[in-house]
Amino acid sequence: MAVIGIDLGTTYSAVAVSEDGVGARVLPNLEGMDTTPSVVYFPGTETGTEEPLVGAMAKNSAAAAPSAVVRSIKRMMGDPDYRYYSLNGNEFHPEEVSALILKYLKQYAELDLGEKVEGAVVTVPAYFDDARRTATKQAGKLAGLNVLQVFNEPTAAAIAYGVDERDAGRVLVYDLGGGTFDVTLLDIRDGRFDVIATGGDPELGGDDFDRELARLIKEELARQGRPVDEYEDDALLAEIDEKAEVMKRSLTNVAQATSIFTVDGKTYRVRLTREQFEAATRSLLTRTRERVELLLEGQGMGWDDIDRVLMVGGSTRMPMVRSMLEEISGKELRHEVNPDAAVAIGAAIYARSLAQGSVDGAGEGVLVPAGDLEAAAYETPVILVSDVTSQSLGIIANDVVENRERNFVVIPHNSKIPTKCSQTFYTVVDGQSSVLVRVTEGDDTEVEYVRIVGQRELPLPPHPAESPVEVTYAYDIDQTVYIELTDLVTGQSLGTFELDRSSNLSDSQVNTLQHKIDAISVV
Numbered sequence: 001m002a003v004i005g006i007d008l009g010t011t012y013s014a015v016a017v018s019e020d021g022v023g024a025r026v027l028p029n030l031e032g033m034d035t036t037p038s039v040v041y042f043p044g045t046e047t048g049t050e051e052p053l054v055g056a057m058a059k060n061s062a063a064a065a066p067s068a069v070v071r072s073i074k075r076m077m078g079d080p081d082y083r084y085y086s087l088n089g090n091e092f093h094p095e096e097v098s099a100l101i102l103k104y105l106k107q108y109a110e111l112d113l114g115e116k117v118e119g120a121v122v123t124v125p126a127y128f129d130d131a132r133r134t135a136t137k138q139a140g141k142l143a144g145l146n147v148l149q150v151f152n153e154p155t156a157a158a159i160a161y162g163v164d165e166r167d168a169g170r171v172l173v174y175d176l177g178g179g180t181f182d183v184t185l186l187d188i189r190d191g192r193f194d195v196i197a198t199g200g201d202p203e204l205g206g207d208d209f210d211r212e213l214a215r216l217i218k219e220e221l222a223r224q225g226r227p228v229d230e231y232e233d234d235a236l237l238a239e240i241d242e243k244a245e246v247m248k249r250s251l252t253n254v255a256q257a258t259s260i261f262t263v264d265g266k267t268y269r270v271r272l273t274r275e276q277f278e279a280a281t282r283s284l285l286t287r288t289r290e291r292v293e294l295l296l297e298g299q300g301m302g303w304d305d306i307d308r309v310l311m312v313g314g315s316t317r318m319p320m321v322r323s324m325l326e327e328i329s330g331k332e333l334r335h336e337v338n339p340d341a342a343v344a345i346g347a348a349i350y351a352r353s354l355a356q357g358s359v360d361g362a363g364e365g366v367l368v369p370a371g372d373l374e375a376a377a378y379e380t381p382v383i384l385v386s387d388v389t390s391q392s393l394g395i396i397a398n399d400v401v402e403n404r405e406r407n408f409v410v411i412p413h414n415s416k417i418p419t420k421c422s423q424t425f426y427t428v429v430d431g432q433s434s435v436l437v438r439v440t441e442g443d444d445t446e447v448e449y450v451r452i453v454g455q456r457e458l459p460l461p462p463h464p465a466e467s468p469v470e471v472t473y474a475y476d477i478d479q480t481v482y483i484e485l486t487d488l489v490t491g492q493s494l495g496t497f498e499l500d501r502s503s504n505l506s507d508s509q510v511n512t513l514q515h516k517i518d519a520i521s522v523v
Contacts (some may be wrong), residue, residue: 001116001118001119001355002017002109002110002113002116002118002119002137003118003119003120003121003148003346003348003350003351003352003354003355004016004017004027004109004117004118004119004120004121004347004351005017005018005023005024005120005121005123005156005238005343005345005347005348005350006102006105006120006121006342006347006349007123007156007344007347007350008098008101008102008105008122008123008139009035009037009038009074009122009178009179009204009323009343010038010072010074010134010176010177010178010179010180010205010207011037011071011072011176011178011179011205011207011314012035012036012037012038012178012314013025013035013036013037013101013106013205014034014035014036014037014340014343014344015105015344015348016025016341016344016345016347016348016353017109017255017348018352019033019114019351019352020347021349021352021353021356022349023349024345024348024349024352026344026345027107027108027109027112027113028108028112029055029056029105030055030108030460031055031056032165033101033341034055035314035340036054036055036056036101036104036323036342037055037056037058037059037067037071037128037434038060038071038072038073038074038101038104038178039052039053039054039055039058039059039070039071039072040052040070040073040097040100040101040520041053041058041065041068041070041087041091042053042060042068042069042070042084042086042087042169043061043068043087044068044087044088045088048088048089048090049088050088050090050158050520050523051520051521052100052520052522052523053102053523054101054103054522054523055104055523059071059242059523060244060434062238062241063235063239063242064235065240066121066234066235066237066238066314066381066523067087067234067496068086068087068417069095069238070084070092070097071096072178072207073094073098073101073180073206074098074178074180074471075179075202075203076133076150076293077094077095077096077098077128077131077136077317078094078128078129078131078133078134078135078137078503078504079195079221079503080081080391080503080504084097085232091236092311093141094133094139094503095138095505096139096141096191096513096516096517097511098135098139099139099140099142099143099513099517100135100143100517100520100522101146102122102139102140102143102522103143103144103316103517103520103522104143104522106120106144106145106504107218107452107522111481113184116367116376117145118145118146118504119146119148119155119351119355120140120145120146120147120148120351121135121143121149121150121151121350121354122137122140122145122147122149122150122151123150123151123152123153123156123184123343123344123347124136124150124151124152124153124179124251125152125160125175125180125181125200125202126153126154126182126184126198126200126390126391127152127176127180127182127199127200127201127202127390127391128156128180128452128522129390129391129441129453130391130441130453130481130499131453131461131504133150134504135277135504135505136150137416138504138510139152139337139503141195141218141510141514142510142513142514142517143517144514144518145519147253148354148355149340149354149453150386151347151350152173152182152195152198152390153177153312153343154173154175154180154182154183154184154186154198154312155173155184155186155193155195155385155387156175156342156343156344156345156347156350157171157175157188157312157342157343157346158171158184158186158188158193158310158343158346158347159193159344159345159346159347159351159383160341160342160343160348160349161308161310161342167345167470169185169187169188169307169308170185170186170187170188170196170305170306170307170308170430171185171187171188171306171307171308171309171310172184172185172292172306172308172309172329173185173186173310173312174288174309174310174311174312174316174321174325175200175312175313176205176206176288176312176313176315176316176321177205177206177313177314178205178207178313178314178429179205179206179207179289179317180200180201180202180203180204180205180208181185181200181201181204181205181287181291182198182199182200183288183291183292183295184197184198184199185197185295185296185299185301185306188248189267191382191383191384192383192385192386193383193384193386194385194386195385195386195387195388196299196388196414197295197298197299197388197391197414198295198388199291199294199295199298199413199414200249200291201287201288201291203215204284204287204288205313205315206248206313206315206350208281208284209248209281209284209318210224210241210244210245210248211244211281212249212281212284213244213248213272213277213280213281213402214240214241214244215280216272216277216280216328217240217243217244217247217259217270217272218240218275218419218519220271220272221263221268221270224268224270226261226263226268228240228267229477233268236263237497240261243259246259246281246397247259247272247277248277249317250271251273251277252317252318252319253313254274255273255274255275256271256272256274256372257269257272258270258272264329270410271303271493273519274308274319277382279317281294281320283305283436285320285321285324285461287327288321288324289324289328290436291465292418293328295314298414298475301334303328303330303331306329306505308331308333309325309329309331309333310342311325311333311339312339312342312343313339314339314340314521315345315397315451316339317339321496324455333390337390341428344491347373349383350383350385353382353383354383360388361522370477377389381439386416387416387417387474387516388413388414388415388416388417389412389413389414389415389417389419390413390442391413391440391442391473392411392441392442393407393409393410393411393424393439393441393481394407394408394409394410394411394414394438394439394441394450395407395408395410395423395438395440395441395454395471396408396424396440396447396452397435398428405447406445406446406447407440407442407444407446407447407449407450408425408445409443410422410423410471410473411473411475413443415475417475417476417477417507418474418475418476418477419475419487420472420473420474420475421426421473422471423470423471423474424468424469424470424471424488425468425469425471426465426466426467426468426469427460427463427464427465427466427467427469427493428465429465429500430462430465431462432460432463432465432467433459433462433465434458434459434460434461435457435458435460435461435469435485435494436455436456436457437455437456437457437458437483437497438454438455439453439454439455439473439483439499440452440453441453443522447489452501453499453503454481454483454498456475456483456497458485458497459494459495460487460494461487461489461490461495461498463487463489466489467488467489468488468489469485469486469487469488469494470488471483471484471485472484472486473484480498480499481498481499482496482497482498483496483497484496485497485499495503
């Protein structure tokens, strides 16, 4: 069985394979490119049968048929309300659209390898919450993949960088992808990857820089007498978006870039400088800088505590990113890792390690509990990863001092996993017969600024008011969360449950949609 690593990106995706668990090679797609646009085009057909295109051909169709093209679907993962309706009138969840991309990646990987691909490590931003991680895993299942693990992108990139440098030391990974930004701090020693802390912004990426450049283009067109109507000029807007990305790439290498637009028979020449672009996006870059500094401050560290800075993600090619990082870190950034391929390469190496661990009987020993990094050495390269929680998990309870509901964090962000944390709360009325456990994600104490990710009502035996109830959250290696309530009056458990993942597809929905995706051929 072949196992691969997949970087399922917001704007571009990549696939790699490792034969020896040390190095890896990127698998070229059908166009011979190392990366594939994460774009799906749903053309209208006479029969109503879906015949989607994925990748470059889909991306090239955006200007001509913008409403038939889905891009940046990664930003919609875990959103239970999002639907895409094709020209044929069919409904698609985010998991299905991602599954079509994964199915295409799987197809060309099998063509290159000459054998069936069944196992894959699929990467996600470190800051992805439980709902988005689960949605990604479900997308893999819909695509016919056995997802060995949903793995953090910065850690995968560090594996690509550090597996040959056994004493790499403390590494800060600055990962600016197409749709998300992550910053992760790791300690890499002798093939062991100990994640210290992670942070970032799931709503910030290269797409946002593209949008600012598109805004500059529209302003210049308006200055030349051709204002752009956001509600009517669909084809022109799609062309602007496409050329904004091209201009961004050009401005990475040259100080000025030009795009030509022909609208209603008239030609417009738009020239923009790198200086204009950098000025327009300075606030975006500052947001990434603030996230980096916040992460270091939270760990009580300064730049002198960091041995290496690793840039990952195609958006880090922008000169202003390198300049900013060199300025704040005082370090010369190194160039060994291709930012477009690093995540896929690291995922492939880790996938090989997981597969080898299974063969050797190591099983879950590959991903080790905190404090157990001194595991026995293996004859074949096995990568040991100690990770942290990506989000704080809490509970909504009554604040007796302020007499209102607020969020209480039970497991703080960046806690080592697996972990188990408890807090004690008290009943509010005599003879209280039940308690509603609302599990939250987020650090804020205000209820409106956190997200409820699961809830369950559990029965209580009748006790006087202010009787103690212990709430325990257990976060396991696979990032599954279990909740248990204990009646501290009697010492008896009141019940245990997992997060119900109300934002995700149910098992029955996944099974039904799998037949639907199986029947769709992707090109």
